[in-house]
Amino acid sequence: MPWTSTNRIYAKPSNTSGGEGVTAVATANSARAAPTAAADTGGRFELSDHGYGKSCVKLLHVYRDGEYHAIREYDVSTELKLTSESPYVLGDNKDVVATDSQKNTVYLLAKKHGVKTPEEFGAVVVNHFLYTYKQVGEAKCRVVEYPWERLQAGAPHNHAFIFSPAATRWCEVSQVRHDAVVVKSGLSGLRVLKTTQSAFVDFVQDEYTTLADAAERIFSTVVEAEWTYDSMRTADFDNAWLTVKDAILEKFAGPPDTGVYSPSVQHTLYQAEKMVLEKVSEISWIKMTMPNKHYLNIDMSKFPANVTKGDPRHHIYQPIDKPAGLIYAQLRRRPKSHL
Structure with missing residues (x-):
């Protein structure tokens, strides 16, 4: 049996209700006010912004359709903003989705859904984090694409490509819980x-x-x-x-x-x-x-x-x-x- 922490709360999809065990935990948590920097400092300071994530997750997506292959290569960066300030104020990590887990999520979502465009993949990533982890209040994803083009050898080559850095394509996708996805391309x-x-x-x-x-x-x-x-x-x-x-x-x-x-x-x-x-x-x-x-x-x-x-x-x-x-x-x- 793998090691588990008795203090860890496993995330449930944000639009579903948990069982009795989850309800008991929620009741216990609501009995004490969530700690904040303002409460910790007697109102002198406040945590005006915070977030964390994984930067520059390198990803090559190869789509093989018989002899004809297509590629897209990216740097993917994720950022989560928790609704709780406990990790900062108390050093309590029970709500923290590790940055290594965020890296793994990028690869697994790419494997499951493929990568059609940077913008659509970014939306898949932010939607996943908001749906899976109820403690996440906002999710962001930045995708930078490497400029690969199909090699022309008299005709377009089936599976060979050339790096052609005329310009770099990027996008930033963000979503606050209960709000629409915001997409900025560049x-x-x-x-x-x-x-x-x-x-x-x-x-x-x-x-x-x-x-x-x-x-x-x-x-x-x-x-x-x-x-x-x-x-x-x-x-x-x-x-x-x-x-x-x-x-x-x-x-x-x-x-x-x-x-x-x-x-x-x-x-x-x-x-x-x-x-x-x-x-x-x-x-x-x-x-x-x-x-x-x-x-x-x-x-x-x-x-x-x-x-x-x-x-x-x-x-x-x-x-x-x-x-x-x-x-x-x-x-x-x-x-x-x-x-």
């Missing part, structure tokens, strides 16, 4: 650069200004984006993520032969956000950040002409990572009028 690390069709002119010129107008400049940035959905039931998460990425690239680069003119980072960012909301009706708001990655002209006039003369098609710039301008904006749908 894109990070999308680094882009174009060598023309970018300017920055007519900005404030005063005694603090040394930057000159630039009618022609290199435009480079690393895009970060995040957005939320009105409803999980109608959202196509894979399509939404690809649409956001494609909108950013389209408004940044434009047609392949002519490009698109950018008068500022702010304008390009706004145009991409507007396209996203126009194309994906389930997205309620999107926020994007575009830091400048500067490539500065090098002044060759200081050098003799005989050492700088050469093919005029050669242009040399100096990459400058820091300091960098930081531009962001959030575009949301306005509430519909009820008039």
